[in-house]
Amino acid sequence: MAQTSLRTGPLRLGVNIDHVATVRNARGGDTPDPVRAAKLAEEAGADGITAHLREDRRHIADRDIDALMEALRVPLNFEMAATEEMQRIALRHKPHAVCIVPEKREERTTEGGLDVRRDENWLANYIGPLRDAGCRVSIFIAADKRQIEAAHRIGAEVIELHTGAYCDAHADGDFEKRDAELASLREMSTFAHSLGLEVHAGHGLTYDTVQPIAAFPEVQELNIGHFLIGESIFRGLTPAIAEMRRLMDEAQG
Numbered sequence: 001m002a003q004t005s006l007r008t009g010p011l012r013l014g015v016n017i018d019h020v021a022t023v024r025n026a027r028g029g030d031t032p033d034p035v036r037a038a039k040l041a042e043e044a045g046a047d048g049i050t051a052h053l054r055e056d057r058r059h060i061a062d063r064d065i066d067a068l069m070e071a072l073r074v075p076l077n078f079e080m081a082a083t084e085e086m087q088r089i090a091l092r093h094k095p096h097a098v099c100i101v102p103e104k105r106e107e108r109t110t111e112g113g114l115d116v117r118r119d120e121n122w123l124a125n126y127i128g129p130l131r132d133a134g135c136r137v138s139i140f141i142a143a144d145k146r147q148i149e150a151a152h153r154i155g156a157e158v159i160e161l162h163t164g165a166y167c168d169a170h171a172d173g174d175f176e177k178r179d180a181e182l183a184s185l186r187e188m189s190t191f192a193h194s195l196g197l198e199v200h201a202g203h204g205l206t207y208d209t210v211q212p213i214a215a216f217p218e219v220q221e222l223n224i225g226h227f228l229i230g231e232s233i234f235r236g237l238t239p240a241i242a243e244m245r246r247l248m249d250e251a252q253g
């Protein structure tokens, strides 16, 4: 049965361009340029661009953030760890959105959600100036009720649900686990929406895994990167994004 959408607008696609910078950095130099990819993504129908400035600058560099802020017409979702350095950079640029993610130097990618409960008071103070500067603050968290409640208490406007465990279970062929992860993402997106939080989702999404998440009536935005950049090697960035957009639209009925 088709579900009534609880979104305030159409489901948005945020394209994460980090891994264009990963390829660039493999050789040093300037190509491929993540800002060129971002502009192309914008023309291909991305509703926003996401970029993660990691502490070790392994992909996106400071100059990329400067150039994205200059070049983009669509909103920039600036992903960052909750450090003083990143807060200073965000306050200098004032991007449309700031997504706070946990970060460990040794990880290959963002492994889990932020432990908001552990650092609740500290995080509430940390995001205050970002909100005052007009940034929409999003917290990247696991589908965990207590973490969502804590994100709400600290004054975040948005949560992004970590879809990595769901996508990994699908890739491993563990469909029981995949379906359990999906059920908890489903339940927690309803719960977060009931608290008045805007709900986003992302991490590891592919053509095979996007539709069940896109069908959640509360989810307002999906952020997708690694798969799209990989797929663009084979079909080009514009068709790769167009196919993701088509699948998202189809899932919403």
Ligand code: PXP
Pocket (backbone or CB within 6 Å): 016, 018, 052, 079, 099, 101, 109, 110, 140, 160, 201, 202, 203, 204, 205, 223, 224, 225, 226, 227
């Ligand atoms: N959302 C957040 C908060 C992330 O940290 C990432 C990875 O940088 C993504 C979405 C995109 O994940 P992927 O590159 O696996 O699509």
